[in-house]
Amino acid sequence: MSAVTDTVKPQVAGSGISGSVRDSLVVAKRNLIRMTRIPEMILFGIIQPVMFVVLFTYVFGGSIAIPGAGVSADAYKEFLMAGIFAQTVTFATAGAGAGIADDMHKGLIDRFRSLPMARGAVLTGRTLADSVQTAITLAVLAVVALLVGWRTHTNIGEVLAGFGLLLLLGYAFTWIGALIGLSVRTPEAATSGGLIWLFPLTFISNAFVPVNGMPAFLQHVAEWNPFSATVAAARELFGNTIPGVPKSVTGAWPMEHPIWASLIWSILIIVVFRTLAVRKYRNASA
Template identity: 70%
Template sequence: MTADSLTKSPLATDAYTPKSRGPLTQSAHDSLIIARRNLLRMKRIPEVVIFGLIQPVMFVLLFAYVFGGSINVDGSTDPKMFREFLMAGIFTQTVTFATAGSSAGIAEDMTKGLIDRFRSLPMSRGAVLTGRTIADLVQSALTMVVLVVVALLVGWRIHEGVPKALAAFGLMMLLGYAFTWIGALIGLSVRSPEAATSAGLIWLFPLTFVSNAFVPTAGMPGWLQTIADWNPFSATVQAGRVLFGNPGVSESDAWPMEHPVWASLFWSLLIIAVFRTLAVRKYRRAAG
């Protein structure tokens, strides 16, 4: 075989030709490869994506038509007003519930020995987790697009313009990405995908329901309202309502409710910093 034919061989690709990269560039490159692997896996198992779409749509329809008209929002029980109030909470809940998928997926990789195979490759150790969380973020974004269409059909509208609406969705996606790092840590800490799914959801239900997502916090007992007002989930929902121009914006004097955009950014970045560090450290010990 001549040198020229070897150069043209399909084996002579970037995947087989080592390149000199800095640590950050190498980590980003490896993370994107892992993300692509997980996205291809979702494509080959479309039922995962389909069921991921059905659940939030069911939440919208059930909450909008079962509770609409029974909850007072800004002094009114108008069902249309409740639907506009509701959607920021549903959007945020949807992206945060991707945490359970992250937990189960990473736990499954651990039990199947995939982590051991990754360990044998010359790749960044944190890239396995970063790639997984990026793939989950892409899936959440696709789900969000479908959910926005459903929300528009049931009467939800934005009133502050497209740029602010996009900023609201950006904050929600950032919180969802932050929560996937909690899911990654859970997936590395349990022994089976089934346990990871349960552990990934059990703490999300009180977090999302003890918040301003579905009912105004003004009707809660004082101690519970304080918890709800300082809940990271509530800050992002409040920011969404402010940026969408939707009704039901809390009048609480708690700092996160008065400055919800900054509070949402702060909580999301803090969660990423803390749980990414813990998850990568856990992964290195598991793969070490």
């Protein structure tokens, strides 16, 4: 009499790029479903940038001089909106970091480790889902901007390209948030760590005030700031620049070629911080 032993082979994750993409999309779907079940996550994410639009437009709009236009509320609206859009997509960094830190704290990452899936898929799926939420927020914010008087002066293709660059910057910064979320112990620490460096990054830039009013050393910092490059690129693609006004006060290459600079900065940030975040994830789950 012979015994028959059934051997159950472990499931193997899909190999190569296709398997990693599939796993990333599954994780992204999971996070998007979670967002729909907690609508206040999207609601609160929309309220803050809308408040910035209204406050900056009506509080500062008639008091800040724009090169080539002087003190003009209408000129400031067109100057401001690209900066507000860029601030909105970069502030999503804090949410991304807090979400990943929360998953780590609750042990969800350990559950993902037991599944046959690509290692980087957990982080990639999370950042993709955060980018979808950011796109929704950006769409609502654009409508609000139109209501307060902001206008574009280029064709639809250039306008969409401008929003594309903004979303690419936002996606790049979510990888910084992912690294922060993996490096701290609590979601609260991830939120604080995700915001503390964003304030100098966004304010020492060309987003809210012209660079020519800054001290000379800050002008160089502002014009080599990746954030400033995307803001300048968005303004150019939206047609919100003033003809005849120099693009740069220091001759910085990113300001002279903002579209290319924005692409290069965003891709560089993604490559560097995705590599660091995935490595940190692997070490944390080893």
